[in-house]
Amino acid sequence: MKDATLALHFGYEKDKQKTMQVPIYMTTAYEYEDTDHAARLFDLQEEGNIYTRIGNPTTRVFEKRISALERGIDALATASGMAAIFYSIANLVQSGDNVIISDKLYGGSITLNTQTLKQFGISAKYFNVHTPEKLDELIDEKTKLILIESVANPALTVPDFGKITEIAKKHGVIVICDNTIATPYGIKPVELGVDIVVHSASKYIVGNGSAIAGCIIEAPFAKDKLKTDRYSQFNEPDESYHGLVYNEKFDNPFISRARLALLRDYGAVISPFNSWLLLQGLEHLHLRIKEHSKNALKIAEFLSSHPKINKVNYPLLKSDPNYPYAEKYLKYAGGIVSFEVSDYETAKNIVKKLKIFSLVTNIGDSKSLATHPASTTHQQLSHEELEAAGVPEGLIRLSIGLEDVEDLINDLKEAIEKTN
Numbered sequence: 001m002k003d004a005t006l007a008l009h010f011g012y013e014k015d016k017q018k019t020m021q022v023p024i025y026m027t028t029a030y031e032y033e034d035t036d037h038a039a040r041l042f043d044l045q046e047e048g049n050i051y052t053r054i055g056n057p058t059t060r061v062f063e064k065r066i067s068a069l070e071r072g073i074d075a076l077a078t079a080s081g082m083a084a085i086f087y088s089i090a091n092l093v094q095s096g097d098n099v100i101i102s103d104k105l106y107g108g109s110i111t112l113n114t115q116t117l118k119q120f121g122i123s124a125k126y127f128n129v130h131t132p133e134k135l136d137e138l139i140d141e142k143t144k145l146i147l148i149e150s151v152a153n154p155a156l157t158v159p160d161f162g163k164i165t166e167i168a169k170k171h172g173v174i175v176i177c178d179n180t181i182a183t184p185y186g187i188k189p190v191e192l193g194v195d196i197v198v199h200s201a202s203k204y205i206v207g208n209g210s211a212i213a214g215c216i217i218e219a220p221f222a223k224d225k226l227k228t229d230r231y232s233q234f235n236e237p238d239e240s241y242h243g244l245v246y247n248e249k250f251d252n253p254f255i256s257r258a259r260l261a262l263l264r265d266y267g268a269v270i271s272p273f274n275s276w277l278l279l280q281g282l283e284h285l286h287l288r289i290k291e292h293s294k295n296a297l298k299i300a301e302f303l304s305s306h307p308k309i310n311k312v313n314y315p316l317l318k319s320d321p322n323y324p325y326a327e328k329y330l331k332y333a334g335g336i337v338s339f340e341v342s343d344y345e346t347a348k349n350i351v352k353k354l355k356i357f358s359l360v361t362n363i364g365d366s367k368s369l370a371t372h373p374a375s376t377t378h379q380q381l382s383h384e385e386l387e388a389a390g391v392p393e394g395l396i397r398l399s400i401g402l403e404d405v406e407d408l409i410n411d412l413k414e415a416i417e418k419t420n
């Protein structure tokens with residue numbers, strides 16, 4: 001089946017009630033047939049519902065659908081995008097290890113990797129996704145992952161996927177790609193050799209800014225790397241499950257361990273109601289992403305032609321330095337456009353004058369949003385870190401919605417021209 005069909009039908013088997021909508025199973029727990037049945041479930045001898053922190057039937061349908069769309073072997077939904085990113089990393093590292101991250105990432109991912117993970121004895125090294133040859137020097141025996149974003153938020157950088165996954169494969173290091181902005185319709189990282197895909201489902205997947213959620217998808221070939229000595233936690237007995245060895249027991253060892261060990265112990269589980277909202281979003285994601293991307297390109301072209309704008313970033317704009325990579329790898333680049341004006345104050349004032357765009361630190365909503373990262377999402381970063389992350393102080397980030405694009409262009413035009 002093709003994607004649009006999978007997004008509407010995959011993974012749902014109707015019960016006696018024959019409900020067209022996937023039911024929302026708002027339940028904490030599930031009844032066992034008897035104590036033997038319970039024991040078999042707890043010992044993972046048999047699959048079934050135990051407790052919603054580990055799994056839920058509504059959530060399971062979403063997991064199956066997003067996994068199918070990303071060409072994964074399995075998926076795990078989480079309470080937020082950050083939980084998905086943290087669990088993906090925590091699944092691979094142990095104290096003393098290091099991670100290699102793109103120098104153009106979502107602000108939350110930068111602070112997680114460079115600050116918060118320090119307390120677990122994990123260090124982070126940066127690399128530039130357009131000069132991945134450097135990875136050969138950066139990777140050592142303690143390196144457990146390379147983290148990239150298919151379209152970076154907010155820098156909008158598109159990585160050189162081919163070279164990155166080739167070098168990672170040579171060293172046997174897992175590549176994690178955050179695919180929040182491009183969505184599986186813009187790019188399928190698994191088809192390019194990425195082992196683990198993560199999403200903030202709070203953005204395009206839910207599609208209208210109604211829920212915080214995340215997910216992790218495992219590629220069928222991730223196991224090839226997990227089988228090596230680099231990832232001993234997948235090859236050695238897990239005492240918390242009577243000596244279970246994830247690689248021996250499962251074809252999907254990454255998701256199994258993330259669910260059975262990490263979700264069990266860290267507990268950032270998604271609400272079944274939010275899973276249902278994600279299912280609603282997936283039904284028309286293919287239509288929305290096409291429209292968001294079309295509007296975004298028109299707006300990027302308008303901004304490029306405006307004399308007051310110093311620079312416009314949109315990967316599928318021919319003048320963008322990411323264009324060669326975007327053209328090669330992306331079908332859609334999503335609805336995020338950013339542009340630079342002279343300074344911090346001008347940027348703040350333009351955002352203030354916008355009428356249709358709302359000042360919101362979110363992206364992927366059906367309504368258009370604008371933000372000034374230097375005073376909001378990236379406030380914790382120093383001037384140098386802002387420059388390094390591709391977020392200069394005069395940068396405005398737009399999340400182009402589904403309104404009529406002419407209205408959006410007029411709104412921007414007025415705000416820019418009324419600001420000195």
Ligand SMILES: *Cc1c(COP(=O)(O)O)cnc(C)c1O
Nearest residue numbers: 080081082106153180200202213
């Ligand atoms: C928003 C976002 C996140 C964090 O997701 P939450 O759902 O807000 O936790 C991670 N990565 C990217 C690219 C994002 O845009």
